[in-house]
Amino acid sequence: MKLDAAHTNEQRDQWGRIAALFVAAFAVSLALAVALHAGPRLRGAPASIDVPGSAMRAVKGRGHVDKSAFVLDAPDTDGMGVISAATPTFDGDEYTRVAWRIESLLPAGVELDMIWRKRERPGRTFTAPLTASDGDAIADLGGHADWSGSIHGVALVLRSQTPTSIAIGGFAARSNAWGATLADIVGQWFSPGRYRGRAAISQMSHESEHVAPMLTVVAGGVGLGVAFLMLRARRRKETVAPWAVAALFLAGWLVLDLRWQMILWRQHAAAVAQFAGKSPDEQYLADADGKVFEIARKVRDAPRARPARILLLTPSTGLRTRIAWFLYPENVYYDSRMDSRATVPAPEQLRTGDQVLLLLYGHITWDRERGVLAWPDGRTRAAREILYDGPEFSLVEIT
Amino acid sequence: MTDAIGIAASVLLPWVAGTLVVRALWRGAPGGPGLLAIGYGYLVGTFAVTLVMRALSYAGIPWSLPMLAGSLVVLGAVAWWLARHARAAWPRATTLRDTLAAEAPAMRWLFAIALALIVVRLAGLGVEIAASPLRAYDAWAHWATKARVWFDQGRIMAFVPPDVWLARGDPALYTDTNPGHPGTIPLLQAWTATFLTGWNESLINAPWLAIAAALGVAFYAQLRHAGASAPMAMVGTWLLMSLPILDIHVRLAGAADIFMGAAYGMAAMATWRWSQTREAPMAWLALIAAVAGLQVKVEGMLWMATLVPGVVTALHRRAGVALAGAAALAFLAYLAFGPERTMVLGYMLLTRPINVLDTVLEHVLAFDNWHLMGYGVIGVLAWRRRFLFEPRIAPMTMTMLAAAGLVVVVYFFTAAAIGVANETLVNRFLLHLAPPLAFYTLFVYFEGRGRSGDQPSLQATKAADA
Numbered sequence: 001m002k003l004d005a006a007h008t009n010e011q012r013d014q015w016g017r018i019a020a021l022f023v024a025a026f027a028v029s030l031a032l033a034v035a036l037h038a039g040p041r042l043r044g045a046p047a048s049i050d051v052p053g054s055a056m057r058a059v060k061g062r063g064h065v066d067k068s069a070f071v072l073d074a075p076d077t078d079g080m081g082v083i084s085a086a087t088p089t090f091d092g093d094e095y096t097r098v099a100w101r102i103e104s105l106l107p108a109g110v111e112l113d114m115i116w117r118k119r120e121r122p123g124r125t126f127t128a129p130l131t132a133s134d135g136d137a138i139a140d141l142g143g144h145a146d147w148s149g150s151i152h153g154v155a156l157v158l159r160s161q162t163p164t165s166i167a168i169g170g171f172a173a174r175s176n177a178w179g180a181t182l183a184d185i186v187g188q189w190f191s192p193g194r195y196r197g198r199a200a201i202s203q204m205s206h207e208s209e210h211v212a213p214m215l216t217v218v219a220g221g222v223g224l225g226v227a228f229l230m231l232r233a234r235r236r237k238e239t240v241a242p243w244a245v246a247a248l249f250l251a252g253w254l255v256l257d258l259r260w261q262m263i264l265w266r267q268h269a270a271a272v273a274q275f276a277g278k279s280p281d282e283q284y285l286a287d288a289d290g291k292v293f294e295i296a297r298k299v300r301d302a303p304r305a306r307p308a309r310i311l312l313l314t315p316s317t318g319l320r321t322r323i324a325w326f327l328y329p330e331n332v333y334y335d336s337r338m339d340s341r342a343t344v345p346a347p348e349q350l351r352t353g354d355q356v357l358l359l360l361y362g363h364i365t366w367d368r369e370r371g372v373l374a375w376p377d378g379r380t381r382a383a384r385e386i387l388y389d390g391p392e393f394s395l396v397e398i399t
Numbered sequence: 400m401t402d403a404i405g406i407a408a409s410v411l412l413p414w415v416a417g418t419l420v421v422r423a424l425w426r427g428a429p430g431g432p433g434l435l436a437i438g439y440g441y442l443v444g445t446f447a448v449t450l451v452m453r454a455l456s457y458a459g460i461p462w463s464l465p466m467l468a469g470s471l472v473v474l475g476a477v478a479w480w481l482a483r484h485a486r487a488a489w490p491r492a493t494t495l496r497d498t499l500a501a502e503a504p505a506m507r508w509l510f511a512i513a514l515a516l517i518v519v520r521l522a523g524l525g526v527e528i529a530a531s532p533l534r535a536y537d538a539w540a541h542w543a544t545k546a547r548v549w550f551d552q553g554r555i556m557a558f559v560p561p562d563v564w565l566a567r568g569d570p571a572l573y574t575d576t577n578p579g580h581p582g583t584i585p586l587l588q589a590w591t592a593t594f595l596t597g598w599n600e601s602l603i604n605a606p607w608l609a610i611a612a613a614l615g616v617a618f619y620a621q622l623r624h625a626g627a628s629a630p631m632a633m634v635g636t637w638l639l640m641s642l643p644i645l646d647i648h649v650r651l652a653g654a655a656d657i658f659m660g661a662a663y664g665m666a667a668m669a670t671w672r673w674s675q676t677r678e679a680p681m682a683w684l685a686l687i688a689a690v691a692g693l694q695v696k697v698e699g700m701l702w703m704a705t706l707v708p709g710v711v712t713a714l715h716r717r718a719g720v721a722l723a724g725a726a727a728l729a730f731l732a733y734l735a736f737g738p739e740r741t742m743v744l745g746y747m748l749l750t751r752p753i754n755v756l757d758t759v760l761e762h763v764l765a766f767d768n769w770h771l772m773g774y775g776v777i778g779v780l781a782w783r784r785r786f787l788f789e790p791r792i793a794p795m796t797m798t799m800l801a802a803a804g805l806v807v808v809v810y811f812f813t814a815a816a817i818g819v820a821n822e823t824l825v826n827r828f829l830l831h832l833a834p835p836l837a838f839y840t841l842f843v844y845f846e847g848r849g850r851s852g853d854q855p856s857l858q859a860t861k862a863a864d865a
Binding site for chain 1: 503504505516519520523524526527530531532534535539540543544547548550551552561562564565566568570572573574575576577600601634638641643644646647650651761762764765766767768770771774775778822825826844
C-alpha cells in the first residue's frame with residue numbers, strides 16, 4: 001500500500017514538473033514574441049492613439065458621418081477616395097501598429113493604403129499598403145523607413161474601379177511599448193475581433209491581423225520545453241521520456257483548444273441569438289445579406305404563374321447565386337460564372353411562360369411602352385409585366 | 400416534437416441498419432466488432448440510403464417515408480439475420496470500466512477529460528446546427544440546391560450547366576453553381592427532410608453532426624484495435640475532434656468536405672487494419688467506405704486512388720515501391736514533356752508550379768486552423784523516420800506519401816492553386832486528409848513506444864482488452 005502511495009506521489013510529482021515546465025516555456029515563448037514586436041520602452045502612455053470615425057472627413061470623394069462611423073459614399077471620379085483622421089502629432093517610433101476599423105463589408109477589388117506626413121520632412125507624403133482581407137485594415141510599420149519622428153496628417157486612401165462605399169469606425173495607432181504589446185498580443189487571442197460574434201468564422205485566417213498568433217507562441221512554448229528536456233537528458237546521459245514530450249504537446253494542444261472552445265461557444269451563442277425560434281423568412285432577414293432576401297421575396301411572392309422557369313439576370317455573380325437559392329425549388333436559371341463570362345440569353349432561348357428578372361441589368365432592358373424585352377442589337381421579345389420598380393428592377397413573363 | 404422524432408429517426412435508422420451490416424460482415428468470425436461497427440455503421444447506412452433513393456428514382460417510384468424507411472428496416476433485418484450467429488461483441492460499460500480500472504489514475508482522468516471535451520464540443524455544434532440556416536456558400540450554392548428540388552419533386556432531377564439549360568429549354572432540367580457534383584450529399588439532405596414535417600433548412604443538417612460523431616467512434620475503435628490503450632485512444636480521438644477546421648465544417652453544415660474526410664479516413668483505417676491482419680471483413684469494410692467516398696465528391700476518386708499504393712505494398716512490398724516510383728516518374732515526365740495545361744478529373748494540370756507555400760505554411764503552422772497537428776506530424780515522423788518503412792507501417796506510409804503527393808500536385812501544379820492562394824481551398828482540401836493523417840501519426844507514435852512487431856489480430860486484441 002505504501003509502495004502504491006509512493007508511486008502515485010511520484011507520478012503526481014512528474015506531472016507537476018511537466019506542467020511547471022510547460023508554463024515556464026510558454027512564458028518564455030510569449031516574452032520572445034513580445035520582444036520581437038516591441039520597441040525599447042517598457043510602458044507607453046497613452047497605450048493607443050484613437051480617432052473615432054465621427055472625427056474623420058473626406059479629403060477626396062464624398063462622405064458623411066453616420067453615428068460614430070465615417071461613411072465614404074463614393075470615391076472621386078478617378079476612383080480614389082481619401083479619408084483623413086485628425087490625430088495629434090505623435091512619435092512614430094513609439095506607435096508602430098496601426099489599424100483602420102472597417103465596419104462595412106469591403107467590396108472586392110478595393111485597394112487600401114495609408115498616407116502620412118512628418119514634421120521633420122515637411123511637404124512630403126509617405127505611403128504604406130494596408131492588409132485588409134475583410135476586416136480591419138492593419139499595418140505594422142515598425143520596419144518602415146519613413147515611419148519615424150513626428151507623424152501627423154494620417155489618412156486612408158481607397159482605390160476602386162467600381163463605385164463603392166466604405167464605413168470606417170475609427171483609426172488607432174498602438175504603442176509598441178512592452179506592456180502595450182503584451183496586452184495587444186493576448187487581447188487579440190481572446191477578442192471577438194471584427195466578427196463581434198455575428199458573422200460565422202469559416203477558418204482562422206483573421207489571425208493574420210494578430211501581432212503574434214497564439215498557435216506560434218504555443219508551438220514555441222512546446223518546442224522550448226522539448227528542447228529543455230533534450231538538453232537535460234543529454235547532460236545526464238539519459239534518453240528523453242516520450243511521455244514527457246507527449247505531455248508537453250498535449251498541454252499546448254489543450255491551451256489552444258480551450259481558447260477555440262471559447263470562440264466556438266461564443267459563435268454558438270451568437271447563432272442562437274440570431275436565428276433560433278424564427279421562421280425561415282425571419283432567419284433569412286436576420287442573416288448578413290437580409291436585404292438580398294427582401295429582393296428575392298418580392299419575386300417569390302409576386303402574383304405570377306407557377307410552376308415556371310425563372311431567369312435571374314443581374315450583373316453580380318454573388319447576387320444572382322444568392323437570389324436563386326431563395327427561389328428554389330422553382331426552376332431557376334442563373335449563370336454562376338464570373339460576371340464577364342456569364343451568358344446573355346438570346347431572344348430565341350426564352351420560352352413562352354418563362355419569367356425573367358432584370359436586376360441592375362444592362363444587356364437586356366424592359367421596354368414598358370412596347371411591352372417587349374429589348375436587346376442592344378434591336379432584337380426584341382414580347383413579354384407581360386409582373387413587377388416593376390424602376391429601370392433597375394423588373395420581372396416579366398414571356399408571352 | 401414531430402420534427403424531433405423525425406430527426407432522431409432519420410439519423411438512427413441508417414445508423415442502426417449500417418451497424419448491423421458491418422456486424423454481418425463478420426458473421427463467419429468467432430467475434431464481431433462492437434464500437435467499430437457503430438463507428439462505420441453511419442457511413443455504411445447513409446450510403447445504403449442514397450443507393451435506395453437512387454434506385455427508386457431510377458425505377459420511377461416517387462420517394463415516400465414508408466418506402467424509404469421500410470427499405471432501411473428490411474436492410475437492417477437482413478443484416479441482423481445474417482449476423483445472428485456471430486457472437487456479439489457490443490461495447491459494454493463493464494468492459495470499459497474494467498479496462499480503465501487497470502490504468503493509472505492519471506490515465507483515467509485523461510480519458511474522462513478527453514471524453515468530456517468531445518461531448519461538450521458535439522453538444523455545442525448540435526445546438527448551432529439546429530438553430531441556423533445554411534450559411535456556407537458551398538452549402539447553398541452547390542449542394543442544397545439539388546436537395547431542395549429533389550425533395551420537392553420526390554425524385555432525382557437532372558442538373559445541367561447553364562448553357563445546356565438555356566439551349567435545351569426542357570422544364571425538367573435544372574441548374575445551379577455546380578451541376579456536376581455527385582448526388583450523395585443532397586440525397587442525404589432530402590432523406591432527412593422526408594422524415595420532417597416539411598423542408599427545414601436547419602434540421603436537414605443533422606447528418607453533419609452524426610458523421611462527426613461516427614468518425615470519432617470509428618477513430619477510437621480503430622486506435623483501440625491498433626493497440627492503443629483506452630485513455631490514449633480517447634485522447635487521440637479528442638485530438639481529431641478538436642481540430643478547428645473539422646468543427647467549422649460541422650457547424651457550417653451543408654458542404655461535403657467532412658463526409659469526404661470521414662469516408663477517406665474510414666477507408667484508409669480499414670485498409671491499413673486489413674494490411675496487418677488480412678481479415679476479409681475488414682477488406683470489405685474498406686471497400687464499402689471507399690466506394691461511399693467515391694460518391695461524395697469528384698475528388699473522392701483521387702483520394703481513394705492513394706489507397707492503392709498501400710494495398711499493393713501490403714501484398715508485395717517491392718511492387719508497391721515500384722508503383723509509387725513509377726507514378727512519381729510519370730509525373731516528372733509530364734512536367735518535363737507534357738502539354739502546358741491538361742484537364743484531369745476536373746483539375747487543370749500545369750507543368751509550371753504556382754508558389755502558394757507561404758499561404759499553406761501560414762494556414763497550417765501559424766493560424767490556429769489545425770491546432771498543433773502540423774507540428775505534431777512533422778515531429779513524430781522525424782522522430783520515427785527509420786521506422787516508417789518497416790513491414791507493418793510501410794503500407795500506411797505509402798498511402799500517406801501518395802496523399803501528400805496529391806496535395807502537392809493539386810496545390811502547386813493545378814489551377815486550384817488560385818483557390819489555395821485566395822484561401823478558399825487551402826484548408827478544405829486538407830480536411831479530407833486530416834483523419835487518416837491523424838491516425839497514421841498516432842499509430843506511428845504508439846508503435847514507437849516499444850510494442851512488438853507482431854500485431855495481434857482483431858480477435859486477439861479484443862481478447863487482450865477483455
